[in-house]
Amino acid sequence: MSVTLKFIGHATFVVDADGTKIVIDPFFAPDNPAAPADATPDSVDADFIIVSHGHGDHIAHAVEIAKRTGAMVISNFEIVSWLANQGVEKTHPLHIGGGNSFPFGRVKLTIAHHGSGLPDGSYGGNPAGILINFNDGTDVYFAGDTALTYDMRLIGEAGGVDVAALPIGDNFTMGPDDAVIAAQFVKAKQVIPIHYNTWPYIEQDPQAFARKLQEETGIECRILAPGESLTV
Numbered sequence: 017m018s019v020t021l022k023f024i025g026h027a028t029f030v031v032d033a034d035g036t037k038i039v040i041d042p043f044f045a046p047d048n049p050a051a052p053a054d055a056t057p058d059s060v061d062a063d064f065i066i067v068s069h070g071h072g073d074h075i076a077h078a079v080e081i082a083k084r085t086g087a088m089v090i091s092n093f094e095i096v097s098w099l100a101n102q103g104v105e106k107t108h109p110l111h112i113g114g115g116n117s118f119p120f121g122r123v124k125l126t127i128a129h130h131g132s133g134l135p136d137g138s139y140g141g142n143p144a145g146i147l148i149n150f151n152d153g154t155d156v157y158f159a160g161d162t163a164l165t166y167d168m169r170l171i172g173e174a175g176g177v178d179v180a181a182l183p184i185g186d187n188f189t190m191g192p193d194d195a196v197i198a199a200q201f202v203k204a205k206q207v208i209p210i211h212y213n214t215w216p217y218i219e220q221d222p223q224a225f226a227r228k229l230q231e232e233t234g235i236e237c238r239i240l241a242p243g244e245s246l247t248v
């Protein structure tokens with residue numbers, strides 16, 4: 017039993033959990049400037065798609081991939097309603113604080129401080145982080161787009177996580193200094209920095225973040241280049 021997290025770039029992951037493919041925040045090439053050129057939406061296998069919030073750099077290819085693969089899309093109620101109106105057949109609505117067990121594990125939406133407007137201006141509900149307790153015992157926290165929030169301590173107090181994917185880009189989300197605090201709040205064993213260097217507004221040095229994280233907390237930073245994977 018293992019969980020492999022393949023980083024596509026920006027905030028997008030393709031997770032393989034014992035053969036089940038779960039796509040997090042599907043934003044692929046060429047729209048995603050950080051993604052490898054061959055990581056196009058039609059290259060992706062998906063059984064499930066999980067969307068953290070309505071912004072275009074997170075929901076980007078959800079409709080296209082869901083329609084082609086028949087994947088079930090998991091997101092907040094407002095977003096899955098919007099997706100259903102666009103012809104996505106299999107959806108599961110959640111909302112912040114609530115979770116549900118799926119064949120690969122339990123998914124819970126957590127608090128994120130951000131926006132969630134959909135690309136056409138529709139209301140996208142509240143943005144969320146995504147906490148997954150995989151069946152093999154691996155716990156992964158995808159923070160989504162968010163400020164540092166004191167509520168992240170609740171995740172740490174509940175036992176922490178094996179891996180936290182945390183934004184470090186600053187400007188639209190927390191930056192490196194706040195991500196170091198977030199890593200401690202959620203009691204992460206390993207941190208994957210995300211949501212940086214996609215555009216000029218969010219340029220950051222992930223090596224500098226990794227050093228600061230190691231020096232101040234002892235927590236391991238796993239910098240993944242787009243296309244690279246981490247197996248937990």
Ligand code: NI
Pocket residue numbers: 069071130131161
């Ligand atoms: Ni956003």
Ligand code: MN
Pocket residue numbers: 027071073074161188211
């Ligand atoms: Mn974003």
